Amino acid sequence: MRRLLSLCLVSFLAGCSLVVGGEVDDLQIDRDAKRDVRVDLRDFTPHVGQIVDVQIVEPDGALARAHAVIDPMPSDCVNITFPRGAPLSANRVDFFADLNMNRTLDQTPTDHSWRFELPEDGRLLYVHDVDFTNIGEVDPATPGGQPLTVNITGADAFEGQRVVASVSREDLIIDDLGNEMRLDTVPGIYVLGGVTGGVIAFELTGVIDGGAQHDIELAIGDGPTRCRTSAMAGGDGLTLEVDLSTIDCDDGAPRVVFEDCAR
DSSP states (O other), rough: OOOHHHHHHHHHHHEEEEHHHTTGGGGGEEETOOOOEEEEEEGGGGGSEEEEEEEEEETTTTTEEEEEEEEHHHHHHHHEEEEEEEEEOOOOOEEEEEEOSSSSSOOOOTTTTEEEEEEETSEEEEEESSSOOOOSSOOEEESEEEEEEEEOOGGGBBBBOOOOEEEEEEEEETTTTTEEEEEEEEEEEEEEEEEBBTBBBEEEEEEOTTTEEEEEEEEEEETTTEEEEEEEBBBEEEEEEEEEEGEESSSSSOOOOOEEEEE
């Protein structure tokens, strides 16, 4: 019995399910199980100061299951982490650098874009090259959810400071023994280069589950200051328009979803 329970736990954490009455070799991969996804970008000197957009895509239907925007790229070396951000079935990474800064994906070479298969461990290490893929023309990704729109005023004290925003929601997980647990999934990240005019404003497509409660966390500045709030999404997405004074802020440790490894 102890061996069976241990096996079920390992299987659950690895995104597997145990076949009833089966043996060790009867494990089946649950392609809907969430996993951590990490994208490391290196030697991105040509795109420092430009917007970089990263999507984790499920090839069947070309649905984007996780989305990050770096606005703009602060250095030539960054790490982006989506904690339990996408299902195992989302094993494609589409990303581009917005050379003309029109906030739209244009065909290469107007913008530079790439596509790679996500390794089994969920981590892609990419060193900049010029082997482009026109991801907007060939099997383009479409949003797998609704948009998040954020407009937070009253952030004058943080003028010019970087904001790392992440959006999460709870997943209800039921393992093979019928046990329930709730785990966060983080499908959305937006890195804003600096607060402007006391306002934190951005839009992130495809990261909201209509009708679900979502948590938005902001890590502001080098400290950083952590601010968190929750809101219920409607059928057409989630719009957060509040004053920063109405949000709970403290000096606690925020989620680690973005690293500027040149700092």
